[in-house]
Amino acid sequence: MxxxxxxxxxxxxxxxxxxxxxxxxxxxxxxxxxxxxxxxxCSGLGEKKFSLTTFPVAQHYEPSMVVLQHIPVRSVCAHHLLPFFGEATVAYIPDDRLCGLSKLSRIVDYFSRRPQVQEELTSDIANFLCEQLSPQGAGVIVKATHMCMAMRGVSHDGVMTTSSLKGTFLSEGTVRAEFMALANTLSLNKL
Ligand SMILES: [Zn+2]
Structure with a gap:
């Protein structure tokens, strides 16, 4: 830069x-x-893409969903260079690798710190998680308010929701339903 x-x-x-x-x-x-x-x-633009530290799952562990909610999202929209902000839910079902929970926040932060559109932010996070962990599946939901909508145009501060589902989150209805139920408990009180 x-x-x-x-x-x-x-x-x-x-x-x-x-x-x-x-x-x-x-x-x-x-x-x-x-x-x-x-x-x-925009510090994410200048930062080298990092690698996740991952851990092998224990043999007796039956992989189940790992979910982190209420991850703050603070970004800037590519179309107006105005902020959008809200929260993300990031989840995955491990295959043979796990990552530290704080790393899920780190991924969101890394991809948030650049101008972009919310749809691509959501899929960038999911793709990165899949690249690094090769999980059975992954899901990301981002809910955000866009100042380009709140301060101009229609001047409404609605909440935009975007999702990206991979692997079993996409192919298995029960996994998807579990994830959606968890993600919908998301509170936007802190906005
Ligand atoms: Zn915009």
């Missing part, structure tokens, strides 16, 4: 908007914004 280019573009944005650049509040806005976009909002 080119932070200087990002800084200049924020400066140009402020000029284009015609705000009073003499006002003390704008003094370091371009630089502050560039730091926020490059180092935080």
């Amino acid at each position: 080119d932070k200087e280019k990002v800084r200049k573009s924020f400066q140009l944005l402020l000029e284009g908007l015609g705000v009073d650049l003499e006002n003390t509040h704008y003094k370091n806005t371009a630089e502050r914004s560039a730091n926020a976009w490059v180092d935080e909002l």
